Amino acid sequence: MSRVAVLKGGPSLEREVSLRSGTNVELALGRLGHEVIPIDADQHLVRTLRDARPDVAFIALHGRGGEDGTVQEILEILKIPYTGSGVLASERAMDKVVSKALFRAADVPTPPGYAFSKEAFSKMGAAETLPEIQQSLGLPMCVKPACQGSALGISIVREPGELGGAILNALGYDDRVLVERFVPGRELAVSVVMAPDPWALPVIEAVPLGHDFYDFEARYTPGECELRSPRDLEDATIQEAAAVSIAAVHALECRGIARVDLILDGEGRLWVLEVNTIPGMTDTSLLPKAAEVAGIGFDRVVADMLDLAALDT
Amino acid sequence: MSTSDVTDNTGTGTPVPPQTPLVGPADAARYDSRFSAQASCTTSSAMRDLMAITEKADIISLAGGLPDTETFPREVFDAITAEIGTDFLASSLQYGPTDGMGELRELIAGIMADEGAVARVDDIMITTGGQQAIDLSIRTFVNRGDTVLAEGPTYPGAVPCLTAYGADVTHIPMDDDGMHVDLLEEAYARLANDGRPPKILYTIPNFQNPTGVTMSLERRQRLVEFAHTVGLLIIEDNPYGMIRFEGEALPTLFELDDGAGWVVYLSTFSKILAPGIRVGWVVAPPQVLRKMNLGKQAADLCSSTLTQRFVTEYLKRNDYREHVARVNSLYRGRRDAMLAALATHFPEPATWTRPRGGLFLWATLPDFIDTTALQARALERQVAFVPGAAAFLDGRGQNAMRLNFSGVPESVITEGISRIGEAVNEFCALHEALNPGRG
Numbered sequence: 153m154s155r156v157a158v159l160k161g162g163p164s165l166e167r168e169v170s171l172r173s174g175t176n177v178e179l180a181l182g183r184l185g186h187e188v189i190p191i192d193a194d195q196h197l198v199r200t201l202r203d204a205r206p207d208v209a210f211i212a213l214h215g216r217g218g219e220d221g222t223v224q225e226i227l228e229i230l231k232i233p234y235t236g237s238g239v240l241a242s243e244r245a246m247d248k249v250v251s252k253a254l255f256r257a258a259d260v261p262t263p264p265g266y267a268f269s270k271e272a273f274s275k276m277g278a279a280e281t282l283p284e285i286q287q288s289l290g291l292p293m294c295v296k297p298a299c300q301g302s303a304l305g306i307s308i309v310r311e312p313g314e315l316g317g318a319i320l321n322a323l324g325y326d327d328r329v330l331v332e333r334f335v336p337g338r339e340l341a342v343s344v345v346m347a348p349d350p351w352a353l354p355v356i357e358a359v360p361l362g363h364d365f366y367d368f369e370a371r372y373t374p375g376e377c378e379l380r381s382p383r384d385l386e387d388a389t390i391q392e393a394a395a396v397s398i399a400a401v402h403a404l405e406c407r408g409i410a411r412v413d414l415i416l417d418g419e420g421r422l423w424v425l426e427v428n429t430i431p432g433m434t435d436t437s438l439l440p441k442a443a444e445v446a447g448i449g450f451d452r453v454v455a456d457m458l459d460l461a462a463l464d465t
Numbered sequence: 466m467s468t469s470d471v472t473d474n475t476g477t478g479t480p481v482p483p484q485t486p487l488v489g490p491a492d493a494a495r496y497d498s499r500f501s502a503q504a505s506c507t508t509s510s511a512m513r514d515l516m517a518i519t520e521k522a523d524i525i526s527l528a529g530g531l532p533d534t535e536t537f538p539r540e541v542f543d544a545i546t547a548e549i550g551t552d553f554l555a556s557s558l559q560y561g562p563t564d565g566m567g568e569l570r571e572l573i574a575g576i577m578a579d580e581g582a583v584a585r586v587d588d589i590m591i592t593t594g595g596q597q598a599i600d601l602s603i604r605t606f607v608n609r610g611d612t613v614l615a616e617g618p619t620y621p622g623a624v625p626c627l628t629a630y631g632a633d634v635t636h637i638p639m640d641d642d643g644m645h646v647d648l649l650e651e652a653y654a655r656l657a658n659d660g661r662p663p664k665i666l667y668t669i670p671n672f673q674n675p676t677g678v679t680m681s682l683e684r685r686q687r688l689v690e691f692a693h694t695v696g697l698l699i700i701e702d703n704p705y706g707m708i709r710f711e712g713e714a715l716p717t718l719f720e721l722d723d724g725a726g727w728v729v730y731l732s733t734f735s736k737i738l739a740p741g742i743r744v745g746w747v748v749a750p751p752q753v754l755r756k757m758n759l760g761k762q763a764a765d766l767c768s769s770t771l772t773q774r775f776v777t778e779y780l781k782r783n784d785y786r787e788h789v790a791r792v793n794s795l796y797r798g799r800r801d802a803m804l805a806a807l808a809t810h811f812p813e814p815a816t817w818t819r820p821r822g823g824l825f826l827w828a829t830l831p832d833f834i835d836t837t838a839l840q841a842r843a844l845e846r847q848v849a850f851v852p853g854a855a856a857f858l859d860g861r862g863q864n865a866m867r868l869n870f871s872g873v874p875e876s877v878i879t880e881g882i883s884r885i886g887e888a889v890n891e892f893c894a895l896h897e898a899l900n901p902g903r904g
Contacts, residue, residue: 165841273898280901305838316899317833323895324838 153185156458157206157232159223161192164215165304165325173433174212176440180454181210193218201230208461209234210454211430219430220246220299228464235457236408237429238464244404245427248330249298251404255424258403260396262424263415264289265332267298270323282315285331294334295319297326308334337417338382341438342397343431345409345456350401352394353442357382379438381445385416393422400424408460409453411439502609503629525881528849530622530674530824531872532736536791545778553774561770563762564754565591565746569773572780573746577732579786580706582720584730584748590757593768595704595733595745599667600626601757601764602700602729602747606665607632612656614666616644618827618856620674620702621867623667627858634858635663641818643670643680646687653695665698670718672705672823675856675867679821682715689721689728699728704745707737707789709822710797719748726750734776736824737789742772792871796824802875803868803882810886812893817868824871827853830889832864833896839866839888846884 158181160174161167174190181188189204191197193213201209209232211218221242227234237245244250249267256262266285272278286293295318297305305325307318315331322329339360343353360377385393397412404410404427411431415423431439433450443453549557564570570589577584592598599622607613609631615623617636627634635656637649649666656663668688670680680688692699701718719730733745749757761767779785800820807817807828817828830836836852843849853865866885870878 165844270895273895277898277901279899282899304841316896320833320892320896320899321835321838324835324841324892 153187154207154458155187155189155205156181157189157191157201157204157209158212159191159193159197159209159218160212161194162213162215162218162223163194164213164217164219165300166215169432169434170212170214170218172435173214173437176433176435176450177210177212177454180451181458183451184455184458186458193223197223198226198230201226201232206232208232208458210458210461211236212433214430214432216246216299219428224464231463233461233463235461237404237406237410238462240464241404241406242429245406245410245429246299248296248426249328251426252330252332254403255400258399260400260403260424261422263294263333263335265330267328267330268319270327273319279316286312286315289331289333292334292336293318294332295322296330296332297322297324298328298330300325335415335417335423337415337423340382340393340414340416340422341411341442342393342414343409343411343439343442344394344397344401344406346401346407346460347456350398352397353439354381354445355385355390355393356380356438356442356445358438379436379441389416389420389422396422396424400427404429407462409439409457503631523847524844525848525873525877525884527868527870527873527878527881527885528851529872530869532740532824533792533795533871534739534741536795537739537788541779541783544782545775548778548782549771549774553778557771557774559770561767561773563590563758563767565589565768566770566773566777569744569777569780570746572777576737576780576785577730577748580714580717580720582717582730583724584719588748588751588754590747590749590754590761591768591773592731592745592747592761593765594740594743595702595731595735596622596626597761597764597768598731598733598745598747599623599700599702601760602665602731603627603630603632603667604760605753605756606698612661612663614649614652614663614697616668616673616676618675618853618862618865618867619667619858620669621851621855622674623702624855624858627667632858633661636857636859636861639673639676639678641678643673643678643684644668644688646684646691649688650691653691653697657695662695663697665700666692667700667702668718669702669705671703671715672708672820672825674705674823675825675851675853676827677818677820677823677825678827679712679715685715685718685721689718692722692727693725697727700731701728702731704731704733704736705823706732707786708793708796708824710793710800712821729753736792737785738776738779742769742775744768744772744776793822796822796871799870799873799875799878800826802878803870806879806882806886810883812886812890814893815889824869826868826870827865828868829853829865831893831896834889834892835863836866837863839885839892842888842891843885846888848881848884850885 158174158178160170178188178190189206191200209227211234221239224239224242252262268278293309295307305322307321309315309318319329339358341356345351356379358377358379400412401410406429411428413425440450443450570586573589574584574586603626607630610633613632613634614637615634616639635652637644653663672679699718703717719728722728730748814831815828818826820826840852851867853862856862
């Protein structure tokens, strides 16, 4: 039995989701017999951690601050082992631009794209390159803030005139944006357990109900999208999804359990979109669903994450 | 529940640890398949999650709709509560009639007379805040798919209510004189032609939430006349009528209806007294009130007798108009501070309303700015507002925002508007950079 600090909430735009993840984790840790110390990650976090003296920290924070290496660095300094990826791997995964570059370098298939900072537009006239981008990527395109979890600020550009507005919208959520080719297809998620011998949980498919794509609303509202274990996939596709996902997580050097979001296009090709180092643990999240399909249950996943808790140094 | 169901912890001195729920995330599907259609369409939106952050203490919130409760005199409060304890303890702790305490309903008729409207005491029912009056009105008249007219934008708090009951809302555009009644007439004719004549109109003629705009007398007269002609039932929501800083009070639609029974009138003590007491009311013809009474029985049997007694004793011993005058003078200063700050900090293409009362104003930004994205930037600067899309059911309002001026002191308003202005300017500059050569 350990004293486990569950870090949740925090100031990010995904605060509410994080609180829901955190509560589920706390309940599981309680059932596993651990002593749970729930902590809302506010400005007194360091002092709270010093006073609480946990054996280990379970990070249930989503978005900026919790998922991008910030809280991980603090835990390194305090020498409190924590769940999930280390400092650098968190930064790599949080940044969709860096992730994409690393996927490419490791031959992990990912849609082509371009990244811009706010300054590129405001100080270097990058808007003049928009026609070339459109030429190169073709329509539709997907515009995303570089570092923002969930689907906040993401839009799909279907008409030539929409690109500027989509970039402006994404810049509301981050100083850098990623413009990538939109690959239509089925939305799959594979959670990878980075044990010494990495293995993948079953593939889960998110089927949005009446939404353009798997957006923020569909992602966190029961009934807006259906999570299911796709029974019609060929064995080879399932094997490949697992292999590609493990390769993606390796490329970013993640720890613990990470979730890989993929697209299976109409021709049966898989594309990695991103890796989530702190997968959602809410009632409607993909990882809990995968655990259910695998028959191992939510508590076992939480136990595994705790077992894999570590420090970088 | 019988008392034997409850574990008696009296006197043990030990806090009861929270019980671990037996259901986990894997059980979510159990409920998903059982949720009612009404619960299923009540969604958690990105905006709601953004708004959750605005409640954090270090954020300047121009998002709320909070009346000031600091100015309520302590000695008045103490005197009333002492009085209740002495003379009305048992009855204030007991259930009351569903339509509310008779004495209070008489006093409400008096308040309405102060606004120029004559209401029969028997036609008045007390509700648990104005929000319940809205809920009861919609639930009493609207079937799933029924056509409802409302201002565009409309009260954001009515939006989930209209959504839950499946209202098909057509928004009627507004200008500085309130809702365009001519456009309402057109919309009505068009919808009636399509075989879906609107069942009701939901409107806030005075210092409307969210725009702060007041409907002109001419439009009020024309609206009531039109309602009489075609048989359109009007739900008139009037929470802000007395929160007036300047100008003459205009007759309510209820008054102009002159007893014809085409106006159901809703109001509340939230703004003229305090929102925490949750006492509002509805005035409706007996046939309608009977249905609403049944709805209220199902919802909560009766509104709190304790707070009804509080309001009754307050009104008997004090001139509520003095309190209203006090908050009005406070809000007037805050509105002026907000208007001045907007003029200083918002860029040229932005426009905003200049309310002569109420709690809110409505700012419209260039159409390339999505105020939900702007909200994310504003939250980085520790300031919040209500993105305009919250006031529409059809996705409009994306470039607008509701700003509240009653809830925080003038200096904080100025600082908050300056921070939002920075974010707006940043978006404008980026837009220019993204569209070179378009001037």
